[in-house]
Amino acid sequence: MALNTFEKSKAAMARGGKILAGGVNSNFRAGVTPTPLVIDRGEGAYLIDVDGNKIIDYYMAMGPIILGHNPPTVIEAAKRQLDKGIIFASQVEAEFEAAEWVQKLVPCAERVRFAGSGTEVVQAAFRIARAATGRQIIVKFEGHYHGWLDNVLLSVAPSLAAAGSATAPNTVAASPGMDPMAAKNMVVLPWNDLATLQARLAKRDVAAVIMEPAMCNTSAIHPKAGYLEGVRKACTETGTVLIFDEVITGFRVSAGGAQKVLGVTPDLASFGKAIANGFPVAALAGRADLMDQMVPGKVVHGGTYNGHPVTMAATTATLVELAKGDVYRKIEKQGRRLMDGIGTILRDHQVPNRVQGFPGIFHVALGTSEPITDYRDSLKSDKARYVKLAGTMVERGVRALERGAWFLSGAHDDEVIDRTLAVVEDSVREGLR
Ligand SMILES: Cc1ncc(COP(=O)(O)O)c(C=O)c1O
Structure with missing residues (x-):
């Protein structure tokens, strides 16, 4: 060769x-x-x-x-939209159409917001969960990646020595220069271990649990039988918002994400990557009562490029293909x-x-x-x-x-x-x- x-x-x-x-x-x-x-x-x-x-x-x-x-249909849709201009700081029909497709395909998507990256929509999910619950703590899991910002770039790939106890892991910063205060409200737990999570949620002070529903940033690990169902139940019983980070799994393992394949519906879910076949699009989707907090005077979520018309046309064209x-x-x-x-x-x-x-x-x-x-x-x-x-x-x-x-x-x-x-x-x- x-x-x-x-x-x-x-x-x-x-x-x-x-x-x-x-x-x-x-x-x-x-x-x-x-x-x-x-x-x-x-x-x-x-x-x-x-x-x-x-x-x-x-x-x-x-x-x-x-x-x-x-893929021709996605590229042609983006070109057609580009011929109309670039960006307007107003709504375009293409945004509504893309949101309707997400709503049609994804079980949790009563409402949708678009942004430019997975990192951003994860942060929006945290803000909504804190506003809705009045609590500050977020639980994340060892080996899961949810973007590069200071409050969540924690215990993504720690060495065994740094990671400490298996049931109560250390919170390990993954980059120099991170604000240690940003990690103060983040609790790191082992994933696929229901009893440890249940015990932590029983304190009823956790705003949200975030996880990849299947752990694709480490070894493409499936949840154990009954784990997601148990997490769902524990979150509901303790008033904790359940966030699935579907930036990898969404529109990749099925048109409805891992939540559709695995049969467990979160309160909020973040999407990115495959949603627009490579155009820079991310989405937060979820329960109407949570998402509807993002209105003027309440939870702030902004972004000059959010719902960029060209990327929205690409999103719809991608989802039309995937839905087939x-x-x-x-x-x-x-x-x-x-x-x-x-x-x-x-x-x-x-x-x-x-x-x-x-x-x-x-x-x-x-x-x-x-x-x-x-x-x-x-x-x-x-x-x-x-x-x-x-x-x-x-x-x-x-x-x-x-x-x-x-x-x-x-x-x-x-x-x-x-x-x-x-x-x-x-x-x-x-x-x-
Ligand atoms: C599960 C998960 N969440 C969030 C992100 C961050 O997304 P982005 O790189 O679009 O900011 C990634 C990126 O790889 C990811 O895999």
Whole structure:
């Protein structure tokens, strides 16, 4: 197999590093081996980088690209809206239409608000929950990511030593420069552990519990049987607002999000990423009585670019496609094939592994074959070995995240999956010796 080289990406990154801080506009795009790629364009399931390498993409922009790169209906809808002007600080019909689609598809969505990023709508959810309950404390869980701001970038990927007790974890800041006061009202608990949460909620001083309903930022972990139902009941009984952060799972595991698939409806839910196939859109959706606090004179939520007309047209076009269901059927088939195929190749080469998650977002761990059910389980995997595998694969034409996550789209067809499995086989043979 001829190997890709990345000389032009490396040269462009060297130039970029002198202009952009760290050479990137998000820390999460840096530090990739052999180099962060510089992309020329996307085509369906493929990326074409500045070196001319045609690479099968499983980053899918870290979640947003669900229909494949450059789907015609979404791009045409955005262009049509752009021809009418850019932004007006008024409402446009496209916003109402997009909100109606979210309401139609998502169980909890009695009301909707749009914004530009997942980070922002999570903050809006906290503010609403505090205003509604008169309480200050928010519970989050170890290994879950809810954006980069000071009050929530806590215990996202702490070392075991820093994390402390398994049932009463330390609250570990994930960046220098964070305000320690912002963490004062955040309690970190282990996820998938109902008894510990029930005991904490019994004090009746928690405004909200926030979680990814399936923990896709760490190991694509499903909730244990009965866990979400138990959380729902405990929140209702103690007057606590339940927030599902569906920025990854929303519109990726189904058109109604994880809440639809898993059958548990939160009070509020945050969405982003796949909602507009890559246009910068996020949404907060939820119970009318909570959401209706965001009116003049009450809970403030603003943003110059919220509900940007071009992105709203892209949202509707994306949701129209997703509502048809074909994309999920394709992803179900191809994702399962890929998950099974990767597991089989690794087993055949005597590499202990665990492949778990959903067909549209799954995770591959090396060095352990046990089910991963919480953040601390995920620390047992051999991350350095996986990074080596990811580096070997991209040289052979398959790009997947170094943290083990694989995102699929409706453009990943039989041929793409066959090629991917051939690359995985070759990479395991050559790269994991
Ligand atoms: C579950 C979850 N919540 C929130 C965010 C933050 O979203 P954004 O990057 O759009 O601010 C992310 C981003 O990866 C996420 O995965």
